[in-house]
Amino acid sequence: MGLRTPLYQQHLDAGAKIVDFSGWDMPIQYQSLIEEHHAVRQHAGVFDVSHMTVVDVKGPQAKAWLQILLANDVEKLNETGRALYSAMLNDNGGVVDDLIVYRMQEGYRLVVNCGTREKDLSWMQARSRGFDVQITERPELAILAVHGPESIDRVCQLLSPDIAAQVKTLGNFRALEAGDWFIARTGYTGERGLEVILPEQDAPGLWQSLLEIGVKPIGLGARDTLRLEAGMNLYGHDMDETVSPLAANMEQTIAWEPETRQFIGRAAVEQHKREQATGGLPILTGLVLEERGVLREGLRIVCELNGETREGVITSGTFSPTLKHSIALARIPAGCQNCQVDLRGKLIPVRIVKPNFVRFGKKVFE
Amino acid sequence: MSSFPEDLKYAASHEWVRVEADGSVVMGITDHAQELLGDIVFIELPEEGAEVTAKAEMSVVESVKAASDIYAPISGTVIAVNKTLLDAPETVNSSPYGDGWFCRIQPANAAELDALLSADAYAKICE
Numbered sequence: 001m002g003l004r005t006p007l008y009q010q011h012l013d014a015g016a017k018i019v020d021f022s023g024w025d026m027p028i029q030y031q032s033l034i035e036e037h038h039a040v041r042q043h044a045g046v047f048d049v050s051h052m053t054v055v056d057v058k059g060p061q062a063k064a065w066l067q068i069l070l071a072n073d074v075e076k077l078n079e080t081g082r083a084l085y086s087a088m089l090n091d092n093g094g095v096v097d098d099l100i101v102y103r104m105q106e107g108y109r110l111v112v113n114c115g116t117r118e119k120d121l122s123w124m125q126a127r128s129r130g131f132d133v134q135i136t137e138r139p140e141l142a143i144l145a146v147h148g149p150e151s152i153d154r155v156c157q158l159l160s161p162d163i164a165a166q167v168k169t170l171g172n173f174r175a176l177e178a179g180d181w182f183i184a185r186t187g188y189t190g191e192r193g194l195e196v197i198l199p200e201q202d203a204p205g206l207w208q209s210l211l212e213i214g215v216k217p218i219g220l221g222a223r224d225t226l227r228l229e230a231g232m233n234l235y236g237h238d239m240d241e242t243v244s245p246l247a248a249n250m251e252q253t254i255a256w257e258p259e260t261r262q263f264i265g266r267a268a269v270e271q272h273k274r275e276q277a278t279g280g281l282p283i284l285t286g287l288v289l290e291e292r293g294v295l296r297e298g299l300r301i302v303c304e305l306n307g308e309t310r311e312g313v314i315t316s317g318t319f320s321p322t323l324k325h326s327i328a329l330a331r332i333p334a335g336c337q338n339c340q341v342d343l344r345g346k347l348i349p350v351r352i353v354k355p356n357f358v359r360f361g362k363k364v365f366e
Numbered sequence: 367m368s369s370f371p372e373d374l375k376y377a378a379s380h381e382w383v384r385v386e387a388d389g390s391v392v393m394g395i396t397d398h399a400q401e402l403l404g405d406i407v408f409i410e411l412p413e414e415g416a417e418v419t420a421k422a423e424m425s426v427v428e429s430v431k432a433a434s435d436i437y438a439p440i441s442g443t444v445i446a447v448n449k450t451l452l453d454a455p456e457t458v459n460s461s462p463y464g465d466g467w468f469c470r471i472q473p474a475n476a477a478e479l480d481a482l483l484s485a486d487a488y489a490k491i492c493e
Contacts, residue, residue, distance in 0.1 A: 032459070033430050034405045221404070225430060292408045294428045319407040319430050344426075344433075 001025065005050035006142050006200040010207050014217045021220060022115035024051040029219035036222035037321040040189055041361045044148035045218035046210045051114040054141050054197060055124070058107035059133040066101065066108060069127060071245060071263055073255035077103035083173040083186050085253055087245045088112075088120070093268025094241035095248065096123055098233065100186055102175050109182070109197075111143070113235045127264065142203035146215060147193030147226075149361065155183075155194050158209050167194070188223065190230025190359045225318050228327060231286060231356035237297060238284060238315040238329050244272040247331060249284040249355055279334045284315065286355035286365065287328040293343050294319050295328035295350070302347060303336035310336055322358045329355055368398040368492060371463055375479060376488035377439040379421070382463065383482065386470075391479070393439055394467040395427065395458060398492045403429040406455045411469060416444045418471065420478055425468060427458070436468070440478040446470040 002025040011018065016027035027048070029036060039045045057066065066074045072086035082103050088096045097120050099112045112120045124135050146155050156164035163178045170176060175184035182197040198206065211217065224234070231249075233239055239248035246254075246269060254269060255261070275281045289295050295317035303310050312332030320327045328350075332339065340347040353365040374382045380399035383391045400406065408428040418424045418438035425436040447469045451457060458466035473479065483491070 029404065032405055034407075034456075221430065292410070294408065294430075294433065296433070319428070321430075 027219040029221045033221040039216040044151040047145040050142040054138040055110040061132040065131040089265025093265040147189040151193040189226040229358035286353040289326040300342040303339040370485040375482035442471040442473040
């Protein structure tokens with residue numbers, strides 16, 4: 001038996017198929033992954049993501065420390081409630097994890113991946129020596145992600161009129177604290193929606209109320225197809241400690257200015273930037289297969305660079321329920337053309353596109 | 367719970383066959399197989415007239431989750447193919463023993479049918 005979120009019984013009640021996910025017993029799907037996917041693109045769905053790790057950072061040097069720990073700059077969080085996506089790098093400029101950091105009324109809140117929990121916590125502890133900060137994991141909190149065009153209205157139906165009014169006008173990447181509930185306009189689907197971080201004892205009630213007003217329960221299977229359609233990276237697949245953020249489509253998340261901010265990994269990623277300028281760093285690209293077949297993680301890509309044959313690899317691939325054909329993220333040498341995928345020994349042409357396939361229910365690439 | 371109709375025979379590799387009055391057999395994949403695969407999005411079927419060999423690959427099913435080889439339950443000649451699956455592969459999820467049939471095979475050696483499993487024996491494998 002694995003670890004269980006406070007919603008385990010609710011998942012069984014909703015007919016979930018349970019799988020092991022980094023040591024947690026999690027719902028992969030309820031009835032149909034594709035129907036769950038469409039429910040989020042067209043209406044509203046709720047995901048239990050309580051397995052993710054919430055870490056609160058407080059203390060007089062919380063900001064100064066996060067400016068060293070993260071490749072993005074928390075200086076950008078110039079108001080309470082603002083959120084920022086960032087990589088946490090190692091000294092070689094590899095990605096220890098990707099995370100969201102929120103500015104709270106007091107201190108900061110980080111939400112990191114569940115599969116990297118222990119590594120992240122020990123990395124943070126080790127790198128906090130000499131800083132006056134308190135790093136506190138919050139395992140007693142649950143997280144419900146509610147996403148889809150109708151999601152915000154649905155959640156607001158369940159909130160007090162005062163809080164609902166504030167949530168309705170919340171901007172993207174903004175959050176608010178309502179007592180011991182934390183409500184953020186962030187997510188991993190490419191749709192409008194909210195992530196609600198709340199005490200575990202409140203989670204079953206919110207879950208049940210959402211289901212009763214027509215929000216569908218969504219498993220981790222559809223979470224993966226939704227994030228991939230949105231072109232969002234999955235840690236451990238599209239990037240890890242051996243991959244530069246510059247080779248993982250994360251360049252926009254590195255705050256290079258001010259040059260005096262010596263975040264961990266800075267020297268290494270500056271070197272990667274020089275390598276990138278001479279074409280020496282691979283890229284993470286989008287791929288599209290419009291004929292039959294499904295691109296899968298690990299499949300070999302054969303492409304051409306200046307008349308020479310080069311190779312790459314698919315880091316995430318799936319069937320896109322919205323587009324009704326396969327899409328993938330792949331790491332290939334910069335400047336390559338004429339990509340083909342090795343599908344069971346047959347080379348099939350695939351199209352290179354920007355790694356962003358679907359936003360707000362619509363196809364976004366040419 | 368998966369269903370295991372009594373009137374069918376099964377291969378341990380999760381295909382079913384139904385023997386028709388004219389001696390040909392209709393085959394598909396089991397309810398248990400479609401549950402394991404999840405939402406099916408593409409199916410590659412053999413051509414009509416193709417020769418298939420028992421326990422050899424005859425078809426590929428792709429679900430959102432995985433690609434899976436489908437094996438011929440018996441040797442013979444493919445005499446009909448369910449072409450509706452090319453555009454509506456999800457039929458296999460909704461009706462694995464009915465509208466989701468794969469193809470009809472004229473057996474080369476009807477004795478091979480005896481080697482297939484009963485519903486009870488196959489259900490035990492799936493436990």
